[in-house]
Amino acid sequence: MSDFFKGGLARNYVAGDWGDGDEGARISVEDPGLETPVGDCALAGEASLAKALEGARKSFERGDLADMAPAARGRLMQRVAQEIRAIADEGAELLCRESGKTLSAAGEEFEEAAQYFEYYGGVADKIEGKSIPLGPDYADYTVYEPFGVSAQIVPWNFPVSIAARSLAPSMAAGNSTIIKSPELDPMALAMLGVALERAEVPKGAVSILNGIGGDLGARLVASSEIDQIVFTGSVPTGQAILRAAADTVTPSLMELGGKSAAVVFEDANLDTFISSLQSGIFYNAGQVCSAMARVLVHRSIYDEAVARAAEMANGLSIGHGLDNPDHTPVASALQLDRVEELTSSARQDGARIAAGGARLDRTGHFMAPTILADVAPNSRVAQEEIFGPVTCFTPFDTEAEAIAIANGTEFGLVAGIFTRDLARSHRVARKLRAGQVFVNEWFAGGVPTPFGGVGKSGFGREKGLEALFNYVRTKNIAISLKE
16 A cells, blocks of 8 residues: 555655654554554654655745646645545445444545545635725725644544544645644545545645654644644643643644533423443543533432433443444543542542443453443542543523533533423523533534533644634735726
């Protein structure tokens, strides 16, 4: 497959060429379901970054994407989508093995990545400015211009789809892009370089570098050659990036953590809720920033909801991702330690373990599907992001109380409402502090729906038409027509 794999090594895509790690450096990638090596990936450092930065700047200054006819740029992106689908089967197996997620979920990532390129390819020729009337003596209008070189740091939970989510609008707008892949599972993301190469994306326009966040990532965001930063990940890392961005005054787009709450009213369809709960907290072992991490249930149906949730959690099939079970391992031993430690703190704060509560005694980094009941809203487990297959149930008595508890964290990424009352769904949705609200289906929406948070969940929006305007800046041109 191209020069992506060479000598058993997954290589970096550097300014349109495939390269080994700096001075031969490499990193071993583990299968979290078996605790065995998947393979090695080239480890980029200062030299690789310098080449990527030089290639990105030269590509932008040549106008490889920015000066391409917008319709042609759109067709280029459609070709990228086709090539992503062509590598999807092989890429999905690799992603499954290195991330721990199910094979079907890994396949969905590649499909979603293709859909991002199709969607933004379709709007590449529709980035339109406007005319501003100043009277007969002036012609005044706005144009949208690309920033230049976009630095994008991608997390390990959905590396392929999140990379495409930012890369596609960046390319559609005409930027050059450098992606820093996650060191836990960089290999399938590196394969996107194969699709870019086969689609004949201009050399230098995109680089995909695998490196350590504290080294390569820090160097990337601190570079004066970067014109925009896009980050998805934890709050502490996002804060560190923003501090670096302040020195260079670099515009940044932040999609950070979450502690999202579902509000389940007394008239909710519990079958619908339980179905959403399974995907909302156990999909990808709960390693989802917009997971259903808290569940607020009206007291009149609280005991039944907890019992049904526990029954569902205890009945999930568990295994390696290649077998497509209901429940898979978390991404690493470190992640498992953190999830278990934070979960155990719930007991000290008076929570009841309705299901799970500890790691499973088997090979692999498996945390039991966990339902915590009677969780105090101000407890540590209800306030901190767990990023694992653990959710917290809390009863409420009134609508106002439910809204106050739902809004009672530093985060504000998504929220959910389960009710048959249409008026209440509109009313409560307006009051919930979140960038996106799901009603009667967690994760409702898709590529066209804007996504992003408030508070410590970040700022700016990904997905949808709105995201496109995070990748351009407005220029006003005022022309005097006076003689």
